[in-house]
Amino acid sequence: MFSLIGFTPKLVMCDLDGTLVDSAADIHHCLNLALDDLGLARVSQLQVRNWVGRGASRLVYCVLEAGQHPAGLHDGLLAGFMRHYQQAVCQFSRFYEGVPEFLKACRQAGIPLACVTNKPYAPAKGLLEALDCLDDFQLLVGGDTLPHKKPHPEPLQHCLRHFGTRPGEALMLGDSRNDVEAARAAGVPCVALPYGYNHGEPIEACEPTWIVPHLGVLLDRAPA
Known part of the structure; x- marks a missing residue:
């Protein structure tokens, strides 16, 4: 080799x-569940694929920036995303x-x-x-x-x-x-x-x- x-x-x-x-499909799914929890608009999988790779915190900031949401929502959205993702880390990942x-x-x-x-x-x-x-x-x-x-x-x-x-x-x-x-x-x-x-x-x-x-x-x- x-x-x-x-x-x-x-x-x-x-x-x-x-x-x-x-792993983008799982990340996308769990991120949208966290957005649902906060009553915020969902994001597309294409958006998530362009945002993934710089860590979960940066991913959440990208979501907030794209939706023009206050940066103060960061910690709550991050915690929600991590909670959902830890419970369903590999439903669609291949x-x-x-x-x-x-x-x-x-x-x-x-x-x-x-x-x-x-x-x-x-x-x-x-x-x-x-x-x-x-x-x-x-x-x-x-x-x-x-x-x-x-x-x-x-x-x-x-x-x-x-x-x-x-x-x-x-x-x-x-x-x-x-x-x-x-x-x-x-x-x-x-x-x-x-x-x-x-x-x-x-x-x-x-x-x-x-x-x-x-x-x-x-x-x-x-x-x-």
Whole structure:
């Protein structure tokens, strides 16, 4: 595996939403339930897909800005969303193409995996558990685990320290500018996927190290 990028990493760090899992439908559903609770207008799934990826708090601010609602509603809407989402984190969420095979290949090759997401730790853990892949990851870093989240390099640097791995020996997998910029700041090569949540911006504009259509192409047996 990994012949496409020319080296076998000693650590693979993976973003979650938009990289491993298409989770927008669940986020959209639970966000609208929270809006219903407050008597506010619902939002579309397309809007949510453009807002996801910068953490739950930023997502809520986007909703309020789009609806021209007072910023003072933020904490109540955030709490409602998190309550609904924690109870229904994986009704509609599904792996993207090639992800189960990629995780299995890393596990068989003995390559450590870390999930590095801006999603809060509790729902991230719940989602991985629901998809029966939590045990594939030796480390999970949520958006509320450390003082900073992506695009700050701290989450990736934390993983490098945890596994005792040098930046050039690791690999970051992501779908957004947050992932690419965090990897660049940490000195880690980055494989980007074009199908995720990048706030309407083509992933090419972020200039990752590589772009692949799905993670299966990183496996030697998969056609490029």
